[in-house]
Amino acid sequence: EVQLVESGGGLVQPGGSLRLSCAASGFTFSSHSMNWVRQAPGKGPEWVSYIHGSLGVIYYADSVKGRFTISRDNAKNSLYLQMNSLRAEDTAVYYCARDQRSGNLDYWGRGTPVTVSS
Amino acid sequence: SYVLTQPPSVSVAPGQTARITCGGSNIGSISVHWYQQKPGQAPVLVVYDDSDRPSGIPERFSGAKSGNTASLTISRVEAGDEADYYCQVWDNTSEHVVFGGGTKLTVL
Numbered sequence: 001e002v003q004l005v006e007s008g009g010g011l012v013q014p015g016g017s018l019r020l021s022c023a024a025s026g027f028t029f030s031s032h033s034m035n036w037v038r039q040a041p042g043k044g045p046e047w048v049s050y051i052h053g054s055l056g057v058i059y060y061a062d063s064v065k066g067r068f069t070i071s072r073d074n075a076k077n078s079l080y081l082q083m084n085s086l087r088a089e090d091t092a093v094y095y096c097a098r099d100q101r102s103g104n105l106d107y108w109g110r111g112t113p114v115t116v117s118s
Numbered sequence: 119s120y121v122l123t124q125p126p127s128v129s130v131a132p133g134q135t136a137r138i139t140c141g142g143s144n145i146g147s148i149s150v151h152w153y154q155q156k157p158g159q160a161p162v163l164v165v166y167d168d169s170d171r172p173s174g175i176p177e178r179f180s181g182a183k184s185g186n187t188a189s190l191t192i193s194r195v196e197a198g199d200e201a202d203y204y205c206q207v208w209d210n211t212s213e214h215v216v217f218g219g220g221t222k223l224t225v226l
Contacts, residue, residue, distance in 0.1 A: 035215060037215075044202070044204055044217055044218070044219055044220040045153075045155075045161060045204060045217050046217065047214060047215035047216070047217065050215065059213045059214065061214060062119075095160055095161075100166065102149045102151075102166065102167050102208070103149060103151070103206075103207065103208030103215065104149070104151035104163055104166040104167070104206070105151075105153075105161075105163065105206070105215075106163050106166070106172060108160040108161055108162075109160065110160055111160055
């Protein structure tokens with residue numbers, strides 16, 4: 001059974017940093033690209049970042065480029081999101097999601113909440 | 119940046135058919151995916167590659183495309199289908215995943 005479990009969320013002050021993790025199991029992690037998607041309260045999902053399974057290809061949404069860094073450790077079946085210079089508008093539930101080849105996100109974790117507030 | 123346009127809300131009586139649309143430029147040439155999201159839960163993929171269903175998704179859920187509009191059709195709507203529905207594509211130009219604004223399906 002495919003499982004994705006996010007962790008690392010919490011309350012942080014504006015300008016602060018957080019590192020999110022996503023532990024994957026039930027599939028060959030290195031064979032799949034992965035994404036981070038966030039959802040602000042009362043809003044729809046917003047894509048944050050993509051990382052290829054093994055080729056090092058990375059993409060970011062314009063809203064986080066230069067502040068967030070996606071990475072993965074295939075030996076540990078883990079996905080990460082380093083978030084720096086956090087802003088109030090980064091407040092959201094952050095999900096990791098597995099990518100299929102046609103760009104659909106077929107499995108999602110339950111999410112980890114991030115609140116940026118003083 | 120690429121924009122997907124969905125109606126904010128659709129209402130349907132139980133047993134009837136609901137159709138949710140998703141408009142986008144040249145959407146006919148890219149794969150469209152659909153997600154169902156219930157309150158407090160993560161989105162669930164219900165249709166991928168325009169019209170394919172993941173295992174476990176009822177046949178009542180179907181997808182199609184015509185011109186610059188994709189659609190998700192839910193036949194024989196049940197109370198449990200009440201949720202937010204989002205369309206999604208991969209935009210090759212911007213190299214971004216793009217979601218539509220979402221449609222709230224209300225079962226009357």
